[in-house]
Amino acid sequence: MGWLFLVIASFGEIFGVMSINLYIQKKTITRLLLMVLTFTGGFWFLSLAMEDIPMGTAYAVWTGLGAAGAVLMGIIFFKESAGWKRIVFLTCIIAGAAGLRVIE
Template sequence: MAWLYLVIASFGEIFGVMFINIYLQKKSLQWLLMVILSFSGGFLFLSLAMRDIPLGTAYAIWTGLGAAGAVLIGIFFFRESAGWKRMLFLCCIIAGAVGLKAIE
């Protein structure tokens, strides 16, 4: 169950940064509240995951999945570059998260 909590926590981070981008474009209280709720939910689920997953592993995977998800959100929804170098380093982030899970 802890790994499911960690994945949910990562979605909190992914949507949090997406809502920051939307908030910066639209500057409304609604989007600011979405930022706060997304990150709060992410931290809540991260804390639940860390009951069973070591701190270093949980944090590294949470930030790695969050960063990878944020890059993909940027590419698919905000028309950011999807060049080969960016994709290469995105794969490195994912490989690092998988590697940390594998050695646990």
């Protein structure tokens, strides 16, 4: 269950970062609450995941998947650059997170 919780926690990180961007674009209480709720959920699921997964591994995978997801969301929804170099290094982040799962 720990790895499932970790993936859910990563989505909290991804959507939390997206909600920061949305809040910066238009400062409303709804967007501020969305930001607080998504980060709170992400941290809560991270704490659940850390009951089964060592802290260093959990944190590295959480931040890696969160960063990779944020980059993908930026490309898809916020029209950020999708150059080949960016995709190569994004793949490295995902491979690193997957590698930590394999050796766990």
